[in-house]
Amino acid sequence: MDNIVCFRTHHLNPPWSLQSYLKVGGYSAWKRILVDKVPRQTILASIKASALRGRGGAGFPTGVKWGFIKAELPGQKYVVCNSDEGEPGTFKDREILLMNPHQVIEGMCIAAYVMSATVGYNYIRGEFWEPYQRFEAALEEAKKEGLLGNNIFGSGFDFHLHTHLGAGAYICGEETALIESLEGKKGFPRYKPPFPATYGLYGKPTTVNNTETFACVPVILEKGAEWFLKLGVPGNGGTKIFSISGHVNKPGNYEAPLGISFQELLKKAGGVRQGHALKAVIPGGSSVPVLPAEVASTLNMDYESLAKAGSLLGAGSIIVMDETTCMVKVLARIAHFYTQESCGQCTPCREGAGWLWRIVHRITQGQGSLKDIELLEDVANKIMGRTICALGDAAAMPVLSFIQHFREEFVYYVQHGKSVVYSQRTSRSRKFLDYSGEVGGFISFG
Amino acid sequence: MVNFEINDKQYSAPDGTLIIQVADREHIAIPRFCYHPKLSIVASCRMCLVEVAKSPKPLPACATPVAEGMKIWTHSPCACDAQKSVMEFLLINHPLDCPICDQGGECELQDQALEYGKDVSRFTEGKRSVKDLDIGPLIKTDMTRCIHCTRCVRFGTEIAGMRELGATGRGEHMEIGTFLEQTVDSEVSGNVIDLCPVGALTSKPFHHKGRAWELQQVASIAPHDCVGSHVYVHTLRGEVMRVVPRQEDSINEVWISDRDRFSYSGLKSPDRLLKPLIKKNNEWVETDWDLALQFTIKSLQAILEKEGGRSVGALVSPSATLEECYLAQKWLRGMGISSIDHRLHRMDFSCDSGGPSPCPTFGLALTELENADTILLIGSHPRTEQPLINHRLAKAARKGAQIIMVNPIQYDFNFKVAAELTPSGGQLLHPLLGIMNALLSQKNERPHFAWLTPFLKNTVSTPEEKQVAEWLGRGNKKVAIFLGLQAQAHWHASALQLVAEALALFCQASLGYLTEGANSVGAWVSGVLPDQGPGGISLSEGKGLNAHSMVKTPLPAYVLFGGVEPEFDLANTVAARRALSESAFVVAFSPFRGGMCEQYAKVMLPIAAYTETEGTFINGEGRWQSFNAANPPPGEARPGWEVLRALTALCGGPGSLYSRSEEVRDELKHIVQNVPSVTLPSLEQRFRRIEPILSESKEGLRVVTEWPIYRVDSLVRRSKPLQDTAASPLFRARLNPKTASLYSIKGENKMRIRREGEFECILPVAVDKKIPENTVHIASALEGGGNMGQQGAVQVFLESNKDA
Numbered sequence A: 001m002d003n004i005v006c007f008r009t010h011h012l013n014p015p016w017s018l019q020s021y022l023k024v025g026g027y028s029a030w031k032r033i034l035v036d037k038v039p040r041q042t043i044l045a046s047i048k049a050s051a052l053r054g055r056g057g058a059g060f061p062t063g064v065k066w067g068f069i070k071a072e073l074p075g076q077k078y079v080v081c082n083s084d085e086g087e088p089g090t091f092k093d094r095e096i097l098l099m100n101p102h103q104v105i106e107g108m109c110i111a112a113y114v115m116s117a118t119v120g121y122n123y124i125r126g127e128f129w130e131p132y133q134r135f136e137a138a139l140e141e142a143k144k145e146g147l148l149g150n151n152i153f154g155s156g157f158d159f160h161l162h163t164h165l166g167a168g169a170y171i172c173g174e175e176t177a178l179i180e181s182l183e184g185k186k187g188f189p190r191y192k193p194p195f196p197a198t199y200g201l202y203g204k205p206t207t208v209n210n211t212e213t214f215a216c217v218p219v220i221l222e223k224g225a226e227w228f229l230k231l232g233v234p235g236n237g238g239t240k241i242f243s244i245s246g247h248v249n250k251p252g253n254y255e256a257p258l259g260i261s262f263q264e265l266l267k268k269a270g271g272v273r274q275g276h277a278l279k280a281v282i283p284g285g286s287s288v289p290v291l292p293a294e295v296a297s298t299l300n301m302d303y304e305s306l307a308k309a310g311s312l313l314g315a316g317s318i319i320v321m322d323e324t325t326c327m328v329k330v331l332a333r334i335a336h337f338y339t340q341e342s343c344g345q346c347t348p349c350r351e352g353a354g355w356l357w358r359i360v361h362r363i364t365q366g367q368g369s370l371k372d373i374e375l376l377e378d379v380a381n382k383i384m385g386r387t388i389c390a391l392g393d394a395a396a397m398p399v400l401s402f403i404q405h406f407r408e409e410f411v412y413y414v415q416h417g418k419s420v421v422y423s424q425r426t427s428r429s430r431k432f433l434d435y436s437g438e439v440g441g442f443i444s445f446g
Numbered sequence B: 001m002v003n004f005e006i007n008d009k010q011y012s013a014p015d016g017t018l019i020i021q022v023a024d025r026e027h028i029a030i031p032r033f034c035y036h037p038k039l040s041i042v043a044s045c046r047m048c049l050v051e052v053a054k055s056p057k058p059l060p061a062c063a064t065p066v067a068e069g070m071k072i073w074t075h076s077p078c079a080c081d082a083q084k085s086v087m088e089f090l091l092i093n094h095p096l097d098c099p100i101c102d103q104g105g106e107c108e109l110q111d112q113a114l115e116y117g118k119d120v121s122r123f124t125e126g127k128r129s130v131k132d133l134d135i136g137p138l139i140k141t142d143m144t145r146c147i148h149c150t151r152c153v154r155f156g157t158e159i160a161g162m163r164e165l166g167a168t169g170r171g172e173h174m175e176i177g178t179f180l181e182q183t184v185d186s187e188v189s190g191n192v193i194d195l196c197p198v199g200a201l202t203s204k205p206f207h208h209k210g211r212a213w214e215l216q217q218v219a220s221i222a223p224h225d226c227v228g229s230h231v232y233v234h235t236l237r238g239e240v241m242r243v244v245p246r247q248e249d250s251i252n253e254v255w256i257s258d259r260d261r262f263s264y265s266g267l268k269s270p271d272r273l274l275k276p277l278i279k280k281n282n283e284w285v286e287t288d289w290d291l292a293l294q295f296t297i298k299s300l301q302a303i304l305e306k307e308g309g310r311s312v313g314a315l316v317s318p319s320a321t322l323e324e325c326y327l328a329q330k331w332l333r334g335m336g337i338s339s340i341d342h343r344l345h346r347m348d349f350s351c352d353s354g355g356p357s358p359c360p361t362f363g364l365a366l367t368e369l370e371n372a373d374t375i376l377l378i379g380s381h382p383r384t385e386q387p388l389i390n391h392r393l394a395k396a397a398r399k400g401a402q403i404i405m406v407n408p409i410q411y412d413f414n415f416k417v418a419a420e421l422t423p424s425g426g427q428l429l430h431p432l433l434g435i436m437n438a439l440l441s442q443k444n445e446r447p448h449f450a451w452l453t454p455f456l457k458n459t460v461s462t463p464e465e466k467q468v469a470e471w472l473g474r475g476n477k478k479v480a481i482f483l484g485l486q487a488q489a490h491w492h493a494s495a496l497q498l499v500a501e502a503l504a505l506f507c508q509a510s511l512g513y514l515t516e517g518a519n520s521v522g523a524w525v526s527g528v529l530p531d532q533g534p535g536g537i538s539l540s541e542g543k544g545l546n547a548h549s550m551v552k553t554p555l556p557a558y559v560l561f562g563g564v565e566p567e568f569d570l571a572n573t574v575a576a577r578r579a580l581s582e583s584a585f586v587v588a589f590s591p592f593r594g595g596m597c598e599q600y601a602k603v604m605l606p607i608a609a610y611t612e613t614e615g616t617f618i619n620g621e622g623r624w625q626s627f628n629a630a631n632p633p634p635g636e637a638r639p640g641w642e643v644l645r646a647l648t649a650l651c652g653g654p655g656s657l658y659s660r661s662e663e664v665r666d667e668l669k670h671i672v673q674n675v676p677s678v679t680l681p682s683l684e685q686r687f688r689r690i691e692p693i694l695s696e697s698k699e700g701l702r703v704v705t706e707w708p709i710y711r712v713d714s715l716v717r718r719s720k721p722l723q724d725t726a727a728s729p730l731f732r733a734r735l736n737p738k739t740a741s742l743y744s745i746k747g748e749n750k751m752r753i754r755r756e757g758e759f760e761c762i763l764p765v766a767v768d769k770k771i772p773e774n775t776v777h778i779a780s781a782l783e784g785g786g787n788m789g790q791q792g793a794v795q796v797f798l799e800s801n802k803d804a
Ligand SMILES: Cc1cc2nc3c(=O)[nH]c(=O)nc-3n(C[C@H](O)[C@H](O)[C@H](O)COP(=O)(O)O)c2cc1C
Pocket: A053, A054, A055, A056, A057, A058, A059, A060, A062, A065, A082, A083, A084, A085, A086, A087, A170, A171, A172, A173, A174, A175, A176, A208, A209, A210, A211, A213, A389, A390, A391, A394
């Protein structure tokens, strides 16, 4: 059951060429739609029935999202693919773009058809130079083949797809910041409502979906919604690419059905490093709450199970940590990331993220107090739910969950001025994950 | 309308109203920083979070519209907790240096911290500090205090129409600044001082001059343009400390121009005239008011007796108050002086003998201007002439109005201009005739305009003029036509006015004048005109000379009222200097001494400057706006109207003893109400007067002069901060590269400009593509510009560069 959706060209050589994609049935859905003039509503119904949920993190049902766009209303509309993939732990879209770019193109074409959009953009993360080139090359192939452009297959439908390379900001993965960035402005998330479906790119109705979401679409239409739905568990159609990193023997991307047990997935990644034991798992990318080994071990990897366990599936980015990991230092690293990546427009995130990091950083320098642990929780709670976009929550959730599950490690660090983990271990592994953040742009009055 | 609850009380409001708007209407306090009623909504400070039933999170009141059945709590534990935590975040990196911050006492952060802040900070890390910027002589920055509300940034894009300030950097490294180390040069830049809720952007001239709570506030009207902006004058112990806007949505909204905000610096100029002075043996001698007034009357009477009524010319500032204007003409006419005028920039009066001049109003209200569909501006650079009219134009443009400019040179507009016609040699008349011609030949030709056709027999319309005609003549559209300062100062001013009138009539458009000074309409209404009395009534006898003729041929005596400096303010400064220097007697009623006045005057009488006198200005809309004095005049200076009252009394004039200035105003009002409205001869009759102009050749090189924004009157010219801005131009002859090469002139050269028998002047050259061909553009009223004669045809020569 592996590599049947997004990675279905992996066994071919090279997996990314148009030939390979055609060989696995690629573009057949697109051709059929155009030639048979399949009604939009039929496609939309399929997507809804397939229980495809957004792979960008929030897991919003894709069919419902597409339904927000009134295709019959006149005026320009846009489809935008979010390939900004910046969340630490996530590296699936990169591989999709590298290995199977045509499937993303086909997915976007179908989306454009459903929403009657004639222009689309793929916003690719600034550091993804190779995927960018691969995608551009695929676009050229598709254009030559008449799969894109004006009056595709004589259907009267036009679709022009462009690539845009970002400039290195995590925040531009947030869909409205991405739209601002596409418009040539600074990547500041917009206040919603209005949502992109009514006021998106250049103020026109726009749908933004993740790379993987688009890549699922052609397969659903080829093989049927039922087939896709049954791959997963109810309400969670299809397979998902899980990016597994950290203390596993074979880190990498694994396509597996939604609802697969964590244990099975861990096995695919070769299990925890030899001679070490699982300590904690961040199951959906650095922003989601961490789970201790006991909870993680019994998990099924679908949206509902993870929510029930107190975390989120996010983008399916699993960071595995064994017993050599100092949770305080990991939190310091994560907090530093969100401090640097906050866009700066809203107060709680701009001021709070840096404050959180400074407190954890101080603890890691042996300068913390017990009060700091409460302060951390209080500050994090004051950011949660009070910002324009979810980056504020992303900065707060790790803090709250790390303290919730590993409070005694924080207390130990404060009381002893050093990590409970390192005090039990050799100096060799101390380097691992050791982190000291720089004090950039600040004058410290000591 | 929707019904909803705030704090358990029922309210209703139109659909789409924001929670914060209802709260403001109902005086329910909601703290805020980024929200400003005149700016777009960003909802980024998060200070206004309120609790809304059924919403899992608190919502920003500034971005959430009310809805039917909505329940909102602004002070519930949930709301208060959200507001207090945002306040804590705002304060952690704020310097809290209130004792040395100019904003202290009027700081939104300070005020709201009192209610929502804690007394002890839990933040023990080092605070952020940000490098300061030097953004020019008007605005002081202290960017460490910035709370990133972005009001200043949005002001730049949305109101000033110039993206001068922006937010660079991300997260806590975000800083507000100019993108490249630049000064902020917008003509309305000072408004960011009021917008900035904290002490990050404050007034540079006011820096550490006083505390907000020590200042006294008096409502007043701004004195430098005909908009009539509402302002507050803030004084400390009798001295003006600053000027800030006073909200009046139908006029200036909440803004004022930098000129109106910072000109007060000139009040403290060392040039202030403090005592009446009489020149004896070429020395200035202090005297008392009685003697000075007696001497003035006697001197004038002696000349009048010897040389007759036309021997004295009186130039009155277009920014003198209504009361001053009325009393001035009353006193002067009582003395037998009939050459009275306030139209100082004007050089062409050929229409005057064709009938009375129309009252120079806008022709429509400022709020209507914003909603016009097509606007034609003739000879106008609204950004510098009337910055707040420019703001209304920008709003109109944003709403989709077609704005058409007919100008002597190309300007940088901060809004979309549909067409910009810049004829060669500054010959503004020809594009207007072209447009008129195209209108006449449109299908919807109107027979009662047939008489116009012969006047246009030499006119061929260009495609651009035809396009403009099409926009103007669409019918069912609201069209506004304006004659700007450059049209009024033009050598064809009368003809431009007539053609504009014809265009307005044809297109059923309003016709307006963007005039010099703050009170041109008031001066007209008071009868400060050589051939029209109070209320605009035509004088059948006792007509005098206009401002231009008064200096063209020197007169034996002059009266200058209200800080008029003819060497800067008149159209022909060369003639003005000559005339004044040669005259036997000049009396200057002015707040200032200094400059050439010291040489040509025989008497200098100190009068109050604008914050120091009560009075009335009539703005371009025709609104009578009275104001009080904010501080006493310095030394022995007296309000102008009091001095004039004394003079009238000394001359034994009837009814000359007014006890309050309101009586002067009311007397004039009574006259105005009972005067028959001005009737002009038919357009056709008046067109005959300009017939010779129509056949004039449009070839040849011409000088076009323009009063720079901060050189328009004696007060502005003495405001150091304004003079220090980048808007102060250099004394240069600017010409088009083609024209320059025609005369073998290059950028680094000097050039000699000459009009036979009139003037000769040498000045450095600047080559500039924005200047049309055959045009030499020169800023007037500059120091050192005294040898420049009036606009019009000239000869030019390459001047060998002697210094090189
Ligand atoms: C701070 C932040 C960063 C995000 N980064 C990404 C990203 O890199 N890629 C992505 O697909 N979605 C990202 N998202 C989610 C998007 O806003 C959006 O929900 C998603 O692109 C929708 O696509 P989907 O419905 O297909 O999941 C991010 C959201 C936030 C708040």
